[in-house]
Amino acid sequence: GQNIDQPTEMTATEGAIVQINCTYQTSGFNGLFWYQQHAGEAPTFLSYNVLDGLEEKGRFSSFLSRSKGYSYLLLKELQMKDSASYLCAVRDRNSGAGSYQLTFGKGTKLSVIP
């Protein structure tokens, strides 16, 4: 199985930068996704990493270190609308039956305050 850890909650100030960490343990790493989920809504795709390094997409960036089993999501110039849960999800090629199962962390609830 897999073990994915994220902080449960974080609070940050509007206009600031926040980093949300995700650590994982897996035997057949095959990619890591970040999703955003506003309360009562569907998760929506933010970013994907499969190689080490930083992927930048506007105000959001995601970093991966496969050797450390570590990723982070960096949100810049925080806005009130960024208040949401952020889900880290790891794909494992060894999840059984030759499939590539996506396993989600419990999510980090980010509150952006004025």
Add this chain to the structure above:
Amino acid sequence: NAGVTQTPKFRVLKTGQSMTLLCAQDMNHEYMYWYRQDPGMGLRLIHYSVGEGTTAKGEVPDGYNVSRLKKQNFLLGLESAAPSQTSVYFCASSYSFGGNQPQHFGDGTRLSIL
């Protein structure tokens, strides 16, 4: 721009009743998934399908059945509902398992079992 559509959005059942949750996608995706999301837990995979006419068990399949008679539809059935199945159910679809193809989620079905 429908994407993934789930019906119903809300439902209350009594213990022992049965029901079917419907999921439809208009993106011509091969892969479809059913997840449940509970407080303090990550999204957990119930069943998935890699194409029309196929289904497979995920992490928490007990008490659920699925069918994929048409490529665009994926049905989740509860034969005899139990209070432990009170949850928010999300359907998702993707173009493929591998690569950078994300899963696209529906808005969820909030199910309460009394």
